[in-house]
Amino acid sequence: MRLKKTLSDISIIARIYYLQFRDQTGKYLFSGLLIPLASFLMASATAGSEPRQQLRFFTGALLLSFSILTIMWLGSILIEDRFYGRLKLFITAPVSPASYVLGVLFYANVLGLATSLGFFLGAQILSVPIRPQILELFLVVFLTLTTFAGIGVVVSQYAGTLQAGGVLADAVSIILIFLSPVYYSMETLPKSMQVLAAFLPPTYAADGISKGLTGKTGVGEDILVLFIMSVITLTVAVRSVRWKEG
């Protein structure tokens, strides 16, 4: 009975956020598709269109899209919900903080997975050489979206003000992608940056997605690390949600 209520709460919260998305498809097309596409085209134009490079830039564009959608955009929505008082509607309802976080993650996953499909179709048009391993790719994308959305929730809860929250969400979203070896290989980074990158989820997401897109082996390691990172992020996200003050 309790599980049924929890699952129902998760799906309703996801639907509430989906309906918000319904009103913002223009913003979605711009930030979730056009900006990442522009990054792909720009990188291809400057660094050449050799298949391996193209695949890396394609993976980078996909991760940039995930980061913009989940940390920057969703994070900002959650920050607004908190500071404008909309979060109070959930807090005062018989809903657990875990259901709220999982509802948000569910929405982020549906949006991200749909976006991925769009990207894979786009890859055909742009002649990016991909041979996707569906299951592995699905797992990497799912865990990446869960981790990113979890980070979005944490950012939204720790922001001191509405304005600071917006800046923080933008900064975290961009920094995560550009500090991780997403658009370039790990070897090109200085040693200290390599150590930092080893703790960043996009490092494993980029590796896992590019392997999943080309049919290479070794995706399991990335899936394992991403799984651990998503569990940690999820736990921190649930604990960070200000459902009750001390």
Add this chain to the structure above:
Amino acid sequence: MRVERRGTGAFMNDRQRKTAISIRGLIKRYPDGTVANRGIDLDVFEGEVLSILGPNGAGKTTLVRQITAELNPTSGSIKIKDVDPFLEPLKAKQLMGVIPQEGALFSHLTVQEHLYFFGRLKGLTKGSARAQVERLIPLLSLEEYRKKKIKILSGGTQRRVFIALALSGDPPIMVLDEPTAGLDPAARRDVWDIIRAVKKWGRTVILTTHYLEEAELLSDRIGILQGGELKRLGTLEDLYRSVPKTYRLFYNGAGESAERPSSERVVYDAADFEGVQKIIEERRLTEYSIRRISLEDVYLELIGAERKKNET
């Protein structure tokens, strides 16, 4: 803490009534050292409207947020129909419909989407949630707005939607934190009518307000919070009786003494009506007005006395 209460009749009745919310020795100390609630004892009875009045910073919202399980108390206990909101917050929230003070609706959702989704979050099945939408929309005169998004609705209509949300799931208790704050007089009266109707449906209502008129018109009992303490609690009559002078005589003091300007209006407070009559006879007044003290007089006297006490 001691709550001043005059007359034993109300006490005898209170003992016989069923308690919806029971608060004992509630203390809330914030991490910065501010003590917002100082040992509050309060029973809210089933089917009554209890208003909590108090100046800004008196601890009204802190009290409400502890009742709604949004805030942990430092010590003391709260029971919502025998459910402890700190141990079983979801169960307690199921029993309450809440209008939070700084709450807002989702601007992208329509009125009926709000009612449906939050009905479902209250645990209603799909069918019951849909039926509830059909019941609440006419009840709160929201027919013409049912498919409108919140962002285009006026503040008064949004407040009606909030009340509908608080009623969704049919909770026996309504907790309304300043439900008419920021509304124009007409919208405020609309909300009052709804609160009266909610009481008729047998719900228990606890509301905080800054509007004394609102408390006077809607409440069965009124509590006055000051400095985190519940200074007064009782019916309007109890509160009137709690101040020493309950009648106020106004007359023109022309010629009463050499020091007094002829145009000055004299206000005389008396403990009872006989006292007023005595003054009228003694001073042979022909033009005067008498009025019984209002809640505002009680409130200001209490708040003023407390301020003076704090200053000394």
